[in-house]
Amino acid sequence: MASGTPDAPAPKEPKLLQLVTFRLGEEEYALDILTVREINRMMEITRVPRAPDFIEGVVNLRGNVIPVLDLRKRFGLPPRERDKSTRIIVTEVGSRVVGFIVDMVKEVLRIRSDTVEPPGEITGVDAEYILGVGKVEDRLLILLDVDKVLTRKEKQVLEEKPGP
Numbered sequence: 001m002a003s004g005t006p007d008a009p010a011p012k013e014p015k016l017l018q019l020v021t022f023r024l025g026e027e028e029y030a031l032d033i034l035t036v037r038e039i040n041r042m043m044e045i046t047r048v049p050r051a052p053d054f055i056e057g058v059v060n061l062r063g064n065v066i067p068v069l070d071l072r073k074r075f076g077l078p079p080r081e082r083d084k085s086t087r088i089i090v091t092e093v094g095s096r097v098v099g100f101i102v103d104m105v106k107e108v109l110r111i112r113s114d115t116v117e118p119p120g121e122i123t124g125v126d127a128e129y130i131l132g133v134g135k136v137e138d139r140l141l142i143l144l145d146v147d148k149v150l151t152r153k154e155k156q157v158l159e160e161k162p163g164p
Helices: 152-159
Strands: 016-024 027-032 036-041 057-061 064-070 087-093 096-102 104-112 130-136 139-144
Touching: 016 087, 016 096, 016 139, 087 104, 096 152, 104 130
Parallel strands: 027 139, 064 096
Antiparallel strands: 016 027, 016 104, 036 087, 057 064, 087 096, 130 139
16 A cells, blocks of 8 residues: 555646736726727827727827727716826727827736735725735736727727718
């Protein structure tokens, strides 16, 4: 009879998350890099008459017209003058390409999934947008769920194709 315990599966290594981090005010947020198509400097935004409040306007990105949303406004943060650090993060929400205006893009980094805790009470941002809060050295990252930044109704508005 053999001694010891039956072969137990080796513990799984925590998954590495690769994130694009950005700032809105004093807070640092992150999106999964796989949801980010590109990051652009601020460009001229064309306002669209009778557009919903959550749409800042549209930009022409290499021949494609995409709606742009100001995440400060979306999260109820006070307005801030745009400057040379302001960026537009281009991502896909549902089946629509959308740009998010952020104060600045900080870096691309990898964190272990076991350093991310479920969302708790976080002031200023509705918890339904949040996948979790990641700990990186002495700072916290608010991980956003890009598909929940907009409500179902807002996504439907974005999906509607403008008439001729």
